Amino acid sequence: MMQRAQTTLTHPSDPPAARPGPKPAGASVNSNPAENRAAASLPVVLPGVAPTDVHPEVDAETHILTVDNFKLAYGKRQTLHGINMKIAGGKVTALIGPSGCGKSTLLRSMNRLNDLVDGVKIEGDMRFKGQSIYDRNVDVIDLRKKLGMVFQKSNPFPMSIFENVVYALRIAGERSNARLDEVCAKSLKSAALWEEVKDRLHSSAFGLSGGQQQRLCIARAIAAEPEVLLMDEPCSALDPIATQKVEELIYELRGKYTVVIVTHNMHQAARCSDYTAFMYMGRIIEYGPTEAIFVRPHLKETEAYVTGRFG
Ligand SMILES: Nc1ncnc2c1ncn2[C@@H]1O[C@H](COP(=O)(O)OP(=O)(O)OP(=O)(O)O)[C@@H](O)[C@H]1O
Numbered sequence: 001m002m003q004r005a006q007t008t009l010t011h012p013s014d015p016p017a018a019r020p021g022p023k024p025a026g027a028s029v030n031s032n033p034a035e036n037r038a039a040a041s042l043p044v045v046l047p048g049v050a051p052t053d054v055h056p057e058v059d060a061e062t063h064i065l066t067v068d069n070f071k072l073a074y075g076k077r078q079t080l081h082g083i084n085m086k087i088a089g090g091k092v093t094a095l096i097g098p099s100g101c102g103k104s105t106l107l108r109s110m111n112r113l114n115d116l117v118d119g120v121k122i123e124g125d126m127r128f129k130g131q132s133i134y135d136r137n138v139d140v141i142d143l144r145k146k147l148g149m150v151f152q153k154s155n156p157f158p159m160s161i162f163e164n165v166v167y168a169l170r171i172a173g174e175r176s177n178a179r180l181d182e183v184c185a186k187s188l189k190s191a192a193l194w195e196e197v198k199d200r201l202h203s204s205a206f207g208l209s210g211g212q213q214q215r216l217c218i219a220r221a222i223a224a225e226p227e228v229l230l231m232d233e234p235c236s237a238l239d240p241i242a243t244q245k246v247e248e249l250i251y252e253l254r255g256k257y258t259v260v261i262v263t264h265n266m267h268q269a270a271r272c273s274d275y276t277a278f279m280y281m282g283r284i285i286e287y288g289p290t291e292a293i294f295v296r297p298h299l300k301e302t303e304a305y306v307t308g309r310f311g
């Protein structure tokens, strides 16, 4: 059964709005204990019985990435149960859902990072621009260049700020210093970090604050010119100001890049994404335009989650 926790969702950061976005209805509902009790008795459909509710707007998009009946087990623990999902090209798609529901697993599966886990069992497939991601002939290194990843915990390399940013170009054999300088400056500007580091590009990346290190990792991901950016809670370690900068960046990246972002912060999902998928226990429960998911969800389960009535 779906759990009945009545706890209010925690919002680790609640920065000032990067742009006007739909306001999750939770704030007003949570403050009313009588309504919370009523919400706890909402009829819930058993996961597995409920088909995914995909809003028609999702299907009407042009899709760059599709997930086809994708199942994943860590050993005997079935974690993803036949996920079907289409990701719109050039848009920002947020994955939300309670801790442990499989958001990171699904995201990491998109560039095959779960291949590295011992005992993992995968069925189904994903396709990037129509090409199988899980075909045995796929060049995984090349795939990860096209689908870049930004992790929850920043992971700068033990080298200078400059070398961190141009890492992918160095690996690719780029020799032109002018080109490296250009990409470094452009990527750091895109990641809203340039002004803070332009005078110390050749100092160690470890001398940066946590929030700066995270933006550095975003700059490094952008410099590699991926087509899709996969971001797993990129702001969870950031203060409200840095979070706002990253959210503005994500908002600006749309059009140029496709972004898939995992977040626990409902406000963040509402502010910076076009589409939102609500996951629960290894399934996508409802998937639609972000505003609809937060303001007019089709399913009671989605409403209960986005208004903070379980999670
Ligand atoms: N490498 C792994 N080996 C074994 N089990 C794993 C591994 N990674 C995740 N799991 C399990 O898979 C399930 C889904 O985990 P996942 O990290 O995808 O959840 P999540 O939705 O991202 O959660 P959170 O919001 O806490 O980050 C959990 O039960 C977790 O314990």
Ligand SMILES: [Mg+2]
Binding pocket: 103, 104, 105, 232, 262
């Ligand atoms: Mg996670």
